[in-house]
Amino acid sequence: QVQLQESGPGLVKPSQTLSLTCTVSGGSISSGGYYWSWIRQHPGKGLEWIGYIYYSGSTYYNPSLKSRVTISVDTSKNQFSLKLSSVTAADTAVYYCARGSTSPDYWGQGTLVTVSS
Amino acid sequence: DIQMTQSPSTLSASVGDRVTITCRASQSISSWLAWYQQKPGKAPKLLIYKASSLESGVPSRFSGSGSGTEFTLTISSLQPDDFATYYCQQGLTFGGGTKVEIK
Numbered sequence: 032q033v034q035l036q037e038s039g040p041g042l043v044k045p046s047q048t049l050s051l052t053c054t055v056s057g058g059s060i061s062s063g064g065y066y067w068s069w070i071r072q073h074p075g076k077g078l079e080w081i082g083y084i085y086y087s088g089s090t091y092y093n094p095s096l097k098s099r100v101t102i103s104v105d106t107s108k109n110q111f112s113l114k115l116s117s118v119t120a121a122d123t124a125v126y127y128c129a130r131g132s133t134s135p136d137y138w139g140q141g142t143l144v145t146v147s148s
Numbered sequence: 149d150i151q152m153t154q155s156p157s158t159l160s161a162s163v164g165d166r167v168t169i170t171c172r173a174s175q176s177i178s179s180w181l182a183w184y185q186q187k188p189g190k191a192p193k194l195l196i197y198k199a200s201s202l203e204s205g206v207p208s209r210f211s212g213s214g215s216g217t218e219f220t221l222t223i224s225s226l227q228p229d230d231f232a233t234y235y236c237q238q239g240l241t242f243g244g245g246t247k248v249e250i251k
Binding site: 078079080094129141 | 149180182190191192193194197198203235237239240241242243244245
C-alpha cells in the first residue's frame with residue numbers, strides 16, 4: 032500500500048519561501064509510471080493543482096504559480112519537494128502531495144501552512 | 149485554459165435517494181475526467197477515473213458517465229457515509245465542488 036506523508040513548517044512569514052517534503056513509502060518513485068503532484072486547498076475552498084514531477088526530474092507547473100514554484104525529487108530518499116517563494120497570506124492553505132497527474136489515486140493527509148508574521 | 153463547472157454547488161438529499169452531479173468543461177476533454185469525494189479534514193478520495201472507470205474498492209453505487217464536455221457522477225442509492233463534497237477534475241483544473249447534505 033502506497034503511503035505519502037507531507038512534512039515541513041506549519042508557519043511561514045510573508046515574503047519567505049514555503050518548503051515542504053513528501054515522503055513516499057510502499058512504492059518507489061524511481062520505478063516510474065507515475066507523476067508525483069502537489070495540490071493545495073485554501074481554507075473552506077476548492078482544490079488547486081500546483082504542479083507535478085516525474086522521477087527523471089521532468090516537471091509541469093500551474094501557469095498561475097509557475098514563477099514562484101519549484102518541485103524537485105530525491106529518488107535516493109524516495110521523496111519529492113515543493114518550494115513556493117515570496118509567499119503571502121493568499122498562500123495559506125492545506126498542501127497535499129499525491130501520486131499521479133491525470134487522476135491522483137494516493138494522497139497524503141495534508142499539512143496546513145499558514146503565512147503570517 | 150479549460151474551465152470546469154460543477155452543478156449544483158449544494159445538494160440536499162435523503163438516504164436512499166438517487167443523486168446526480170454534473171460537471172461541464174469549457175471545451176471538449178474527451179474522457180479525461182476524474183471524480184473525488186472529500187470529507188472534512190480529509191484528503192480527497194478518487195472515485196472515478198477516465199469518466200466512467202470505478203476506482204478499486206469504491207462501492208458500485210457510484211458511477212460516472214459522459215464524454216466531450218458534459219459529465220455526470222451518479223450515486224444510485226445515497227448512504228450515510230456518502231454525505232461529503234464531490235469534485236470533478238480534468239488536467240490541472242478542479243471543479244468548484246458539490247456539497248451533498250442531509251435533507
